Amino acid sequence: xxxxxxxxxxxxxxxxxxxxxxxxxxxxxxxxxxxxxxxxxxxxxxxxxxxxxxxxxxxxxxxxxxxxxxxxxxxxxxxxxxxxxxxxxxxxxxxxxxxxxxxxxxxxxxxxxxxxxxxxxxxxxxxxxxxxxxxxxxxxxxxxxxxxxxxxxxxxxxxxxxxxxxxxxxxxxxxxxxxxxxxxxxxxxxxxxxxxxxxxxxxxxxxxxxxxxxxxxxxxxxxxxxxxxxxxxxxxxxxxxxxxxxxxxxxxxxxxxxxxxxxxxxxxxxxxxxxxxxxxxxxxxxxxxxxxxxxxxxx
Amino acid sequence: xxxxxxxxxxxxxxxxxxxxxxxxxxxxxxxxxxxxxxxxxxxxxxxxxxxxxxxxxxxxxxxxxxxxxxxxxxxxxxxxxxxxxxxxxxxxxxxxxxxxxxxxxxxxxxxxxxxxxxxxxxxxxxxxxxxxxxxxxxxxxxxxxxxxxxxxxxxxxxxxx
Numbered sequence: 001x002x003x004x005x006x007x008x009x010x011x012x013x014x015x016x017x018x019x020x021x022x023x024x025x026x027x028x029x030x031x032x033x034x035x036x037x038x039x040x041x042x043x044x045x046x047x048x049x050x051x052x053x054x055x056x057x058x059x060x061x062x063x064x065x066x067x068x069x070x071x072x073x074x075x076x077x078x079x080x081x082x083x084x085x086x087x088x089x090x091x092x093x094x095x096x097x098x099x100x101x102x103x104x105x106x107x108x109x110x111x112x113x114x115x116x117x118x119x120x121x122x123x124x125x126x127x128x129x130x131x132x133x134x135x136x137x138x139x140x141x142x143x144x145x146x147x148x149x150x151x152x153x154x155x156x157x158x159x160x161x162x163x164x165x166x167x168x169x170x171x172x173x174x175x176x177x178x179x180x181x182x183x184x185x186x187x188x189x190x191x192x193x194x195x196x197x198x199x200x201x202x203x204x205x206x207x208x209x210x211x212x213x214x215x216x217x218x219x220x221x222x223x224x225x226x227x228x229x230x231x232x233x234x235x236x237x238x239x240x241x242x243x244x245x246x247x248x249x250x251x252x253x254x255x256x257x258x259x260x261x262x263x264x265x266x267x268x269x270x271x272x273x274x275x276x277x278x279x280x281x282x283x284x285x286x287x288x289x290x291x292x293x294x295x296x297x298x299x
Numbered sequence: 300x301x302x303x304x305x306x307x308x309x310x311x312x313x314x315x316x317x318x319x320x321x322x323x324x325x326x327x328x329x330x331x332x333x334x335x336x337x338x339x340x341x342x343x344x345x346x347x348x349x350x351x352x353x354x355x356x357x358x359x360x361x362x363x364x365x366x367x368x369x370x371x372x373x374x375x376x377x378x379x380x381x382x383x384x385x386x387x388x389x390x391x392x393x394x395x396x397x398x399x400x401x402x403x404x405x406x407x408x409x410x411x412x413x414x415x416x417x418x419x420x421x422x423x424x425x426x427x428x429x430x431x432x433x434x435x436x437x438x439x440x441x442x443x444x445x446x447x448x449x450x451x452x453x454x455x456x457x458x459x460x
Contacts, residue, residue, distance in 0.1 A: 106363060110365055111319075111375065112372065112375060116315070242363055246362055297454070298450060298453075299433065299450070299452075
């Protein structure tokens, strides 16, 4: 039998323990709550994204259909009108193509089917072709795109760089498209590329609305657009930069941003030259995978 | 000289980090692992297999949920096996890699160890039996996975600094 005093002591200990438990439970409850909030936020973002891309795919198609119908119905003498309609069709189709590429690339990255395929690429030509593809869009906003490629004279083949051209193309397209989208009209965009030892560096500088400091961290999150009001004026589904970041990750590259609200943004990417070595630090010399001798461990 | 299997015209595939591979056609899938982990899933009834190669244990919730992360890579691989017609009860797993190949004094991140842990935990949760493994240690591994037979050949490798 326990004395009263002992019983009281025991009770005290148990009470203290249960109080501790209650605190822990409350803490776990809070954690659950925050996870729950995050999940519902992600759900909301996803449905927002779906309605967004529906708009972005349906609207260009509607204008392409309408415009092409107009062209078919127009007379031969209306050549100037026809030409301007064809230009609009091209620009809508171009935007559509770009958006779809981003969506498919995101899906491919998620499915793990996006390993880089490195080939020797003429960087200068690649960037020039991207810029000329965006020329029409830039002209609509009276923007000038200045491109400079700093050649290292010591490297005779400085133009050439082993990389995945398709992925690099999408990365640069996203940066340039953003630059044009968020630029103030009648301004300029600077694109500069240079080699830094074994890396390719590329900078896209715009003089546009810029990004707030507090938002710099979330711009790579999927589906996030910083300002919903911009949404109505400018198309975009918030996938571009997250795709850009993931592609750079796949190629062991990185991206830096310097930006000031109201002044503009500078995006700088750096990509190491791709080669045949594996990321874990083992060189593949072609003889790595000779299996079938007695030394192999079999599982 | 290549091994006899390759002479039998079975297709080969080199699996890059952060990728996964699962196709109904028989393949020899090669990959090199350091602190990364590869989970090989094999269905002895359908005679098909799939493999992933992930670099980090958990997706942090931002950016894209790519199979660079263990929790995503394992889930996607199981989904692919089910999509190819396997039933979950038949699937067996073999896990490789997760060595601490980079010599750090503090070893604060324990990437290899955590990569292994997520594989073991997730497979246990999914009730998928682990029938073979070579994990941890300080060496890298080269593996070749035959998706038709489920056999994995492995070599330990010295670091080539």
